[in-house]
Every structure is written in structure tokens, then in C-alpha cells.
Amino acid sequence: MQLKKENILIVDDDIDILELLQRHLQSWNFHTYKAISVKEAVQILRDTKIDLLITDLKMPEINGSELIKFVAEHYPKLPTLVITGYPSVQDSLEAIKSGVVDYLTKPFTKEELKTAIHKSIKTENNSDVPNTKELKLEDNTYGEIIGKSDKIQSIIEIIERVKNNKATIFIKGESGTGKELVARAIHYKGKFSRAPFIAVNCGGIPENLLESELFGYTKGAFTGADKDRDGFFQAANGGSIFLDEIGNASTAVQSRLLRVLQEKEVVKVGAQKAEKIDVRVIAATNSNLKAMIEKEAFREDLYYRLTVVEIAVAPLRERKEDIPLLVEKFLLKYGLEYKDRFIQLSQQALKVLERYDWPGNIRELENVIQRAVIMSDGKVDVEHLPDSLKYDITFPEETLLSLKAVEKQHILRVLQATNNNKTKASEILGIDRKTIRLKLED
Structure with missing residues (x-):
């Protein structure tokens, strides 16, 4: 058969088998690399361009199936031929799932090996592409929330119950789980959707500025306050304010926030007079607020005011x-x-x-x-x-x-x-x- 000088890596802990395979391959004009362990094989793969992997399954310490899985993902275009003296249905299924092209059982003839190598080298690694239309993304979307899992459905059920009232809502979950998307769904799916939605990252505003940014300030309240200014709460009046990473709020901010929730009013920094507001507060954090309460870093009374309704967003x-x-x-x-x-x-x-x-x-x-x-x-x-x-x-x-x-x-x-x-x-x-x-x- 007309073959180029492909590089073939043979992996087997049996030296005699390695030598036999090498002789056959060299007679067909192949370059060969030998490895007696998976570790040695991985080192060769990282340093050399290999066109075909031939490996045994049963080897000491780390078996060949581990190597096959590794190759399938790090070198997905590399065809693999399995040669083993201990065939089993489970091994065969695992090998096929991992993209193995062919499977030979010892002992085998030189002609059987030649045919298997020819088939393996000529086979292209074509992965199936899922039909994205069948995923029906639009049928599994609620606002900006995407998912069909039970955990997502339970979140949507809670949102449906709270979206048309202004109960305080607390969203907890790890960073990157989509807590703000849940807050936006609460606001925009309800009857207050035409009112403002203001999102504030409490962790992204310097501690000395967060108080004035949230509640506003009067002229002369501090250096640089050259005029009265409304804060985020005034901007959200009639709608919703989302306080992300509320655990980063200082004790002063926590005290003012407690007054907002209790009295439905805001006092600007530097002012004496309170302003009535109508705002739904949605807070979120990836911190353990109960642990912070024990360390006296977060007010317990504020915690219970914030957690009238609690939504847990599961990690991915x-x-x-x-x-x-x-x-x-x-x-x-x-x-x-x-x-x-x-x-x-x-x-x-x-x-x-x-x-x-x-x-x-x-x-x-x-x-x-x-x-x-x-x-x-x-x-x-x-x-x-x-x-x-x-x-x-x-x-x-x-x-x-x-x-x-x-x-x-x-x-x-x-x-x-x-x-x-x-x-x-x-x-x-x-x-x-x-x-x-x-x-x-x-």
C-alpha cells in the first residue's frame, strides 16, 4: 500500500510487542515512536507531531483508557487504534465513545494490523454538530434568564409570585451565577416594569462614596459637594433598586438602609429632613451574611429586613x-x-x-x-x-x-x-x- 512517512506512536508495557509492532511499521515506511507507559506517551505527544496512536489498554499504574480520553480532548484530530490482549465489552464501549477508530485483539496477523492502520490513518475525525434549532432557546427563556432545569423553574415560580408587589427580595448565589438577571426579571416581568430599575454594585464603589451615591447629598455636606444631588434611591423612586454585593456596605450605609426599609424614607448626607420614597429593594451577595453577623460585620436586623423573600441561584x-x-x-x-x-x-x-x-x-x-x-x-x-x-x-x-x-x-x-x-x-x-x-x- 502507498503510504507516507507518518509518525506513529506505539504504547505498550510489553517490550516484545513494541519491538514487533515497530518492525512491521518500519517495513511499511513509517516513522515510529515507542512508549512503555502512559506518562512517557504524554511526553512524546507534547513534543512531537504524531499522526496515529496505537495503544494497549491494560498497563500498570495508568491504563490506556486514560490516555485515550486525554488524546480525544487535547489532540482531537489524532486517530487512535487500540490493541489489547484482554478484550471486554466495557473496554470496547469506552474506547468507541472516546473516538477510537479501530480495535484489534491479540494475537493478530500482520495483514490485520496493516488494514487497521490504513483505516485509522484515512479516517477523518468528523464530530457531529448538534442541531441547535432543536434546543429551542426561545422556549426556555424567561426575561434574560435561560434554562430548563428544575432549579431555574423554581426561581421563575418565585418571581411570578413577587413580581407585582414591592416586598424586599434577597438573592444569594456564587459570583457569576446571574443574580442581576434574576433581579431584572423580577422588575421587568411585573406591573412596575415602566418604572426605573437602578442596579448598584456596592463592591465597585469606594466605601467613602457609597453612602452619598446611594442616598444623595446636600450642598456643603463634604468637600466638593457644591450643590444638592439625588442618589440612586431617589433615581429609582417608583421602581426597583438592585443592591449587588450588599455585604460590602459599611455600617453607616447599613444603618441608613435599615431606615429606608423601615420608614420608606431617605435622608441625604448633610440633610436633616427625610424624603418619602416608594422603592422595591432587591439585594444580592455571594458572601455569607450570617457569618458576617456573627463577626458583627453585618447588622442582624438589616439581614431580616432584606430577606423577606429569599431566592437562591444555583451554581452552574x-x-x-x-x-x-x-x-x-x-x-x-x-x-x-x-x-x-x-x-x-x-x-x-x-x-x-x-x-x-x-x-x-x-x-x-x-x-x-x-x-x-x-x-x-x-x-x-x-x-x-x-x-x-x-x-x-x-x-x-x-x-x-x-x-x-x-x-x-x-x-x-x-x-x-x-x-x-x-x-x-x-x-x-x-x-x-x-x-x-x-x-x-x-
């Missing part, structure tokens, strides 16, 4: 059935923005996205899809996803990591996912840019 890892819908939304958004068309996603890439636990939640998923769309041409495949999402192999000597090493590894992965954007990474990790820099330097 607890509602993975929503990932395909969210991915479709981001593919459409960034496909139109960067490519002027809808970008497709391979089934293998979707499997990787669905398996990952998303510590940065929806915000991290959006960032990954945004980057993947930029890097792709018409279809997002596994090769366009960050390595931190893909299947990895832990070698025995690497299993015992210190807590500091694990922390550093996680920070580096999040930085990679955000293209080294320390501001975005700090939001996902819940720490500031300075802390990231110090931990990396340390």
Missing part, C-alpha cells in the same frame, strides 16, 4: 442541563459580533463543556465561548477550548499536592480562561487583583 455545576442553552445563546451573540453568522459547536466540545464544573459559573462559560468563537472558523471544536477544561491525567507522584499548589493551579487556570485578564479573574475568584499578584509572586 448543579444545573448542567442548562449548559447547551447557555452555549447556544453565547454562540449566537459572539458569532454575530465577530463572524457575522451563527457558529456551530461539535458534540465532543459540548461534552467537555457539560463535564466541567465551572467555578466561575455562567460568567466563565461566556468567556470560554467568546474566546472559542474568535479562535474558530465556523465551528467550535475541542481544540478551541482551553486545556484547563479538558480531560487530564494525574500521575502517581503528582497526586499529593499542597493546598498552596492547588490554589495556585486554580488561579492559573482561571487566568488562562480569562486570557490573563486579572480584573475578570478577580471577579470569578472573589479576590482582588492585588491578592492574585501576591499569590502568584509567592
Whole structure:
């Protein structure tokens, strides 16, 4: 058969089998690389362009199935041929699921090997593309909330009950889960939707300015206050104010906020007279306010005023059935923005996205899809996803990591996912840019 000088990597812990395969392959004019362990194979793959992987399944320490999974995601276009002396139905199914082209059982003839290699090299790795029309994004959208999971449906049920009254609502959940989208749905799905909706990031405003920004101030109240000015509460009058990261509010702000909730009135900084207001307060945080109360960092009476109705937004890892819908939304958004068309996603890439636990939640998923769309041409495949999402192999000597090493590894992965954007990474990790820099330097 007419064959080019492809590079073939053979992985088997049996030296005799390695030598036999090498002789056969060299007689057919192939370049060969040999590895007697998965660890050695991974090192060769990282340093050399390989055109075909031939591997045994049963090997000491780390078996070949781990290598197959690793290759399927880090080198998705690399065809794989399995050779084993211990065939089983389970092994066969796992190999096929991971994209193995062919499966030979020892002993085999030279001609059977030749046919399997020919088939493997000629086979192109074409991933199925899911029919995005079947996902029915529009049928699983409520305001800006996207999802079909039970956890999303329970949130929507609560919103339907509270949207037409002005009870104080507290939204809790990890950073990046979409707490502001829930607040917006509460406002815009109800009868007050024509009134103002004001979103305030309490963590993004310096502590010494937050009080005057929220409640306004009078002329001469402090240096630079050259005229009376309304705050966010006055701007939201008649509608809703969303106080994100309320745990960052100072004790002075907490005291004023308690008065707003109790008396339905606001006193500007520097003023004596109170102003009546009609505002629905929606607060949110990713902090543990009960723990803050125990440390006397947050007022207990304010906590109970804020939590008249409580909504818990589940992290993405607890509602993975929503990932395909969210991915479709981001593919459409960034496909139109960067490519002027809808970008497709391979089934293998979707499997990787669905398996990952998303510590940065929806915000991290959006960032990954945004980057993947930029890097792709018409279809997002596994090769366009960050390595931190893909299947990895832990070698025995690497299993015992210190807590500091694990922390550093996680920070580096999040930085990679955000293209080294320390501001975005700090939001996902819940720490500031300075802390990231110090931990990396340390």
C-alpha cells in the first residue's frame, strides 16, 4: 500500500510487542515512536507531531483508557487504534465513545494490523454538530434568564409570585451565577416594569462614596459637594433598586438602609429632613451574611429586613442541563459580533463543556465561548477550548499536592480562561487583583 512517512506512536508495557509492532511499521515506511507507559506517551505527544496512536489498554499504574480520553480532548484530530490482549465489552464501549477508530485483539496477523492502520490513518475525525434549532432557546427563556432545569423553574415560580408587589427580595448565589438577571426579571416581568430599575454594585464603589451615591447629598455636606444631588434611591423612586454585593456596605450605609426599609424614607448626607420614597429593594451577595453577623460585620436586623423573600441561584455545576442553552445563546451573540453568522459547536466540545464544573459559573462559560468563537472558523471544536477544561491525567507522584499548589493551579487556570485578564479573574475568584499578584509572586 502507498503510504507516507507518518509518525506513529506505539504504547505498550510489553517490550516484545513494541519491538514487533515497530518492525512491521518500519517495513511499511513509517516513522515510529515507542512508549512503555502512559506518562512517557504524554511526553512524546507534547513534543512531537504524531499522526496515529496505537495503544494497549491494560498497563500498570495508568491504563490506556486514560490516555485515550486525554488524546480525544487535547489532540482531537489524532486517530487512535487500540490493541489489547484482554478484550471486554466495557473496554470496547469506552474506547468507541472516546473516538477510537479501530480495535484489534491479540494475537493478530500482520495483514490485520496493516488494514487497521490504513483505516485509522484515512479516517477523518468528523464530530457531529448538534442541531441547535432543536434546543429551542426561545422556549426556555424567561426575561434574560435561560434554562430548563428544575432549579431555574423554581426561581421563575418565585418571581411570578413577587413580581407585582414591592416586598424586599434577597438573592444569594456564587459570583457569576446571574443574580442581576434574576433581579431584572423580577422588575421587568411585573406591573412596575415602566418604572426605573437602578442596579448598584456596592463592591465597585469606594466605601467613602457609597453612602452619598446611594442616598444623595446636600450642598456643603463634604468637600466638593457644591450643590444638592439625588442618589440612586431617589433615581429609582417608583421602581426597583438592585443592591449587588450588599455585604460590602459599611455600617453607616447599613444603618441608613435599615431606615429606608423601615420608614420608606431617605435622608441625604448633610440633610436633616427625610424624603418619602416608594422603592422595591432587591439585594444580592455571594458572601455569607450570617457569618458576617456573627463577626458583627453585618447588622442582624438589616439581614431580616432584606430577606423577606429569599431566592437562591444555583451554581452552574448543579444545573448542567442548562449548559447547551447557555452555549447556544453565547454562540449566537459572539458569532454575530465577530463572524457575522451563527457558529456551530461539535458534540465532543459540548461534552467537555457539560463535564466541567465551572467555578466561575455562567460568567466563565461566556468567556470560554467568546474566546472559542474568535479562535474558530465556523465551528467550535475541542481544540478551541482551553486545556484547563479538558480531560487530564494525574500521575502517581503528582497526586499529593499542597493546598498552596492547588490554589495556585486554580488561579492559573482561571487566568488562562480569562486570557490573563486579572480584573475578570478577580471577579470569578472573589479576590482582588492585588491578592492574585501576591499569590502568584509567592
